[in-house]
Each structure stands twice: as C-alpha cells, then as structure tokens.
Amino acid sequence: MxxxxxxxxxxxxxxxxxxxxxxxxxxxxxxxxxxxxxxxxxxxxxxxxxxxxxxxxxxxxxxxxxxxxxxxxxxRRLQHADIRLSETLTKDQRNVIIPAFYTWRVEEPLTYHNSVGSVALANEKLDALITSARNSVIGTHAFAELIAPVGSPTNLPVIENDILALAAPDALAQLGVKLHSVGITRIQLPEANTESVFRRMRAERKREATKFRAEGNAQSATMKAETDREATRLLADAKRQAEEIRGNAEAEAAALYAAAHGSDPEFYRFLRELQSLRTIVDKNTTLVLDTSIAPLHWLKNSENPDSKLTPTLPAPAQAPPTNLTQNPLLNDAPGE
Structure with missing residues (x-):
C-alpha cells in the first residue's frame, strides 16, 4: 500500500x-x-x-x-547641463561673462553612438557648440541690449532663440542629439572691467543729471520771468487804479471843502491861519515875530481880555518875545 x-x-x-x-x-x-x-x-x-x-x-x-x-x-530622457564660464565680446567690444544652460535628448541613436557614445562626452561636445554659437550671437548685440531697467522687457529671449537656432542643426547632424532649449542665467562682468564700467556708468549718470539740471534751470528762469512780468503788470494796474481812486477822492474832498468853505469865507480864512500857526510852532518853540501881520495878529491880547498874555510894549514892531504855546487861541483851535 x-x-x-x-x-x-x-x-x-x-x-x-x-x-x-x-x-x-x-x-x-x-x-x-x-x-x-x-x-x-x-x-x-x-x-x-x-x-x-x-x-x-x-x-x-x-x-x-x-x-x-x-x-x-x-x-532617451531629457538631459540638462551648463556651459563652462568664459568671456565673450559684445558688438561694442566689451568683455562680458554670460553663463548659460541647455537641455537635450538623443534623437538619432546610431549617430549618437558613433560620435560620442556617452552623456559625459556628449555634454563636452555640446558645450563647445553652444559656446561658439553664444559668442557669435553676442558679437552682434551691443552691451546696452543685454540689460534693461527693472520691469522693462529685454532682448535675452531673442538672443537665446538665436543661439538655439545656430547650435541645434550642428548638434543633430554631428552628435545625433536634439537641443530643446538654451537659456542665459545671468550676465557678469570680469573683475578687471568692473571698475571701469562703474566709472563709465557714473559719468553717464552725471552727464544726464547735468542735462536735467540745465533744463530745469532754463524752465525755472522762464517761469520766473513770466511771473515777474505778470507781477509788474498787476502792480502797474493796482497803482493806476489806486491813483484813479485817490484822484477821485481828492476831487470829491476838494468839492466838499469848497462847498463848506464857500458858505463862510471869513471863518475859513480864520481856520487856515490857525492851522498855519499849529504847523509853524510847537510846545518848545519860542519866536519873536511881528504880531501885526496875519496870522500872528491873533496873538494880540488887546482884543481878548481873558488872555493871560500882557504885552509890555505899545509898538507892534517892539513887541517882546511871546510864548506861542500859552496862547489860548492855539490851544483851543479847531482840530486839536
């Protein structure tokens, strides 16, 4: 079993x-x-x-x-690498250092195998091709075309496309690889040229500042001249109007005075003589005058019994010195 x-x-x-x-x-x-x-x-x-x-x-x-x-x-995957740092010349003969990267993949395996056969050797060959294309393209652009103020468009995309268009056919024909993109990472200046570039930039900025200052001074002078001309015109108009107003006022005042004085000519003459005395003498003035002439004849006290002045000489020509400030006619004159 x-x-x-x-x-x-x-x-x-x-x-x-x-x-x-x-x-x-x-x-x-x-x-x-x-x-x-x-x-x-x-x-x-x-x-x-x-x-x-x-x-x-x-x-x-x-x-x-x-x-x-x-x-x-x-x-067959996409490869990425950077070119080696090296100097190149712009159109205006300025040395610059422009690092760049590139991406590629194998397009024709047989050509790739026969020409390089490895990624390291392919990167070495592509580095030479792209560097040569970069130098050729940068040589057609001035240094000012490589930079731009913040927020402004630059020519870097155009330069990158030109480098790609120049290097891609050679890469495909010689190495069997297809370049997909070329990009510029930054723009550097050699150490030996940095100081000279900064000096040139400072000189350019100083020249622009001088130009702007000159334009500002010219505009300031123009505005000041226009302002002075306008101020002169306004002052002339104001003076003319003031003179017209003053003349009209004086004419009206003269008419009023004439009307007032025309009603009593004797009182007007008396008032004007008192005003003349007030103008001629003050409190500290001592005069020896003939009181027989106007308006000094009002100082005689012979016709004013209340006066405090007592003449000592009968003859008007031999009248003693008289203190005019003690005369009540001056002290009580209208307008005091």
Whole structure:
C-alpha cells in the first residue's frame, strides 16, 4: 500500500521538477534570444560589432544570443547641463561673462553612438557648440541690449532663440542629439572691467543729471520771468487804479471843502491861519515875530481880555518875545 502511494507522489515530484527545469531553461533561452526595451530607452542591436537595427519604441524584441548580437541601450530622457564660464565680446567690444544652460535628448541613436557614445562626452561636445554659437550671437548685440531697467522687457529671449537656432542643426547632424532649449542665467562682468564700467556708468549718470539740471534751470528762469512780468503788470494796474481812486477822492474832498468853505469865507480864512500857526510852532518853540501881520495878529491880547498874555510894549514892531504855546487861541483851535 505504501509503495503504490509513493509511486504517484514521485511521479508528481518528477513532473514538477521537470517543469521547473523547462521553465528556467525557457526563461534563459528567451532572455538570451530577446530583450525588453523600456519607455526611457532607445537601443541599437549590434551583430558581430556591426549595428543592424535601431529601436526607438518600447516593447519586447527578439535577438540572437550573445555573442552573436549585443544590445546597446541609450537613455532617451531629457538631459540638462551648463556651459563652462568664459568671456565673450559684445558688438561694442566689451568683455562680458554670460553663463548659460541647455537641455537635450538623443534623437538619432546610431549617430549618437558613433560620435560620442556617452552623456559625459556628449555634454563636452555640446558645450563647445553652444559656446561658439553664444559668442557669435553676442558679437552682434551691443552691451546696452543685454540689460534693461527693472520691469522693462529685454532682448535675452531673442538672443537665446538665436543661439538655439545656430547650435541645434550642428548638434543633430554631428552628435545625433536634439537641443530643446538654451537659456542665459545671468550676465557678469570680469573683475578687471568692473571698475571701469562703474566709472563709465557714473559719468553717464552725471552727464544726464547735468542735462536735467540745465533744463530745469532754463524752465525755472522762464517761469520766473513770466511771473515777474505778470507781477509788474498787476502792480502797474493796482497803482493806476489806486491813483484813479485817490484822484477821485481828492476831487470829491476838494468839492466838499469848497462847498463848506464857500458858505463862510471869513471863518475859513480864520481856520487856515490857525492851522498855519499849529504847523509853524510847537510846545518848545519860542519866536519873536511881528504880531501885526496875519496870522500872528491873533496873538494880540488887546482884543481878548481873558488872555493871560500882557504885552509890555505899545509898538507892534517892539513887541517882546511871546510864548506861542500859552496862547489860548492855539490851544483851543479847531482840530486839536
């Protein structure tokens, strides 16, 4: 009973082992006679060292086992690198340092394999091509075209497109790679030229400042002249109007005075004589005058019994000195 049971078990074990051996052998044969190409790769099938096929699509592909055929895999992903720092000349003969980056991927695997064969060597060749194209393009632009004030557009996108257009055909034909983009990271000045550039910039700014100051002074002088002319005109008009008003007022005052004085000429003459006395003498004035003439005859007290002055000489010509400030006629005169 045990022998009859062991026989089928041994057969099953033998079948399983045989199946596993065949599966492993089939896997080995398949791996030796075929390969899988991923989405990130391109491949070149080489038979006895000679390329026979170029594969660009992913999938499973048959082949003869090694050493008959060999598969060379090439990375098809986008690559990125920077060019080496170096000086270049602008159109106006100014030294500048313009670092740049570039992106590329393999477009023709066979040309790429025959010319470079590796990413490092491809970057070295592309560095030379892009540097040469950059020097050619920058040589057609002045230094002022490379910079712009903050917020203003620059010519850098145009320069980048020109560099890409100049280097891309050579890269594809010589290296089998396609350049996708070229970009300028910054613009630098050599240390030896930095100070001279700053001096030139300061001189240009100073020249512009002098120009603006001169224009401002000219405008200021023009505005000042116009203001002075307008002020002179306004003052002349104001004086003319003042003189007209003053003349009209004086005419009206003279008419009023004439009307008032015309009603009593004797009183007017008396008032004017008192005003003359008030103008001639003051409190500290002592005069020796003939009181027989107007208006000094009003100082005589012979006709004013209330006067405090007592003449000592009968003759008018020999009248003693008289203190005019003590005369009540002066003190009580109208207008005091």
């Amino acid at each position: 045990s022998e009859s049971t062991e026989a089928p078990c041994n057969k099953r074990i033998t079948l399983v082992r045989t199946f596993l051996i065949l599966a492993v052998g089939l896997a080995v044969v398949i791996s030796a006679c075929g390969f899988i190409l991923s989405e990130t790769e391109k491949a070149i099938v080489v038979r006895f060292g000679k390329p026979v096929r170029t594969l660009t699509e992913s999938g499973f592909y048959p082949r003869f086992p090694a050493p008959i055929e060999r598969v060379i895999r090439i990375d």
